[in-house]
Amino acid sequence: MDAADVEAIIEESLPNAAATVTTPRDPDDDSHYAVEVVSPAFEDKSLVDQHQLVHDALGEHLTRDIHAIELRTETPE
């Protein structure tokens, strides 16, 4: 699983989401990702609920294939 796979998983499960996934520690690090997601699905939701949508999208991958994500969620301007 690499950064592009993580992007694809998120964009597939969240409506109109644009995900940007980078590896902040080391380009070959395949278990720590920085994830930015912009989606209208986050509107009127608390930060916890916004993060929950992304966590749900990643499902079992998180904590198993992926050690951790640094997550930022935003709504489109």
Place this chain on the structure above:
Amino acid sequence: MSFEPEELSREEVQQKVEETIANNEVALFMKGTELMPQCGYSRKALGLIGQYRDEVATVNVLTATEAYREALAEYSDRETIPQTFVDGEFVGGSDILEQLDENGDLEETLTV
């Protein structure tokens, strides 16, 4: 050098989680201890809370990581560590604490 504490049973972990969330204004479930965090995200969460709170109850999940993931998910619907609870409510992991701090909302969030 690694330090491997004796694993707690699932029941002991569930009880520890329940009591810690119920009996503390601010509780942080983290990897490692307050003096020696074992993960950068846990260290970050501790530092963010410490800006506004002197008192925070910390629990080191590494004493039984999988059991803690399961027990915490009952309260937060997520298995990632760290997890912060204020007044019995799940607030978030280190990213949410950071975003709340940037928005100027963290101090109020941590005030019971």
